[in-house]
Amino acid sequence: MSVIKKINKLSQSEFIKVFANIFENASWIAEDVYSKKPFIDFEDLSQKMINIFSNATKENQLKILRNHPDLADKTKIGSLTVDSKKEQSNAGLDQCTEKEFNEFKNLNDKYKKKFGFPFIYAVKGKEKKEILSNFRQRSLNDINVEFIEAKKQVKTIASLRLNEINKKWKKFFLKMEW
16 A cells, blocks of 8 residues: 555544644644645645645744744753754754854844744754854845745755655555565
8 A cells, every 4th residue: 555545544633643743833734734635645745734834824834933943952952843853963953062052042042033933944964064154144134035934944844854754654664565
C-alpha cells in the first residue's frame, strides 16, 4: 500500500499527531487539512497544508510566526519542539560559543522589538556563520518586507518537515512490503 493510501486511512487523531507540528505549534492547520481528504498524493497533501497557511488571516499567520522559538536561545533549548530542537541542533546552534550565544540573544531581542515576532529562518543545511549573517541583514528590513520573508521561511520550514515525514513513511512502508 502506498504512503498516501496509508495517510488517507489515518483517523483524525492519528493524522493530527503526525502533522500537528508542520507549522510550529499550530495543530489547527493539520485539523483543517484533514477535512480535505482524500489526498491524491503526498504533494497534494503538502500543497493543501501550505495553502491553509498562505490563505490564513494575517492574525493567524502572526500567531504562527510568534510560535517559533528564538534561534540559539540557550535558556530555552530544553523547551523546543522536537522538530525545532533537531533543526537548531543540526545547524550547531546548541553549540555556540558564549560570544555567539550573546550575539544571537541581542539580535533576537532587537528583532522581536522591531518586528513583533521572532526571527525565522529555515536553518536546515545552514551553518552558524551563514545564519548570523542572514540575521544581521534581515534585521535591517522594514516590517512589510520582513513579514513577507518570515512567511516564506515558515513555508520553507513546513515543506522541509513534510519532506522528512514523507521520507520516513516511505522507508517504513518499504520495510513492511516484502
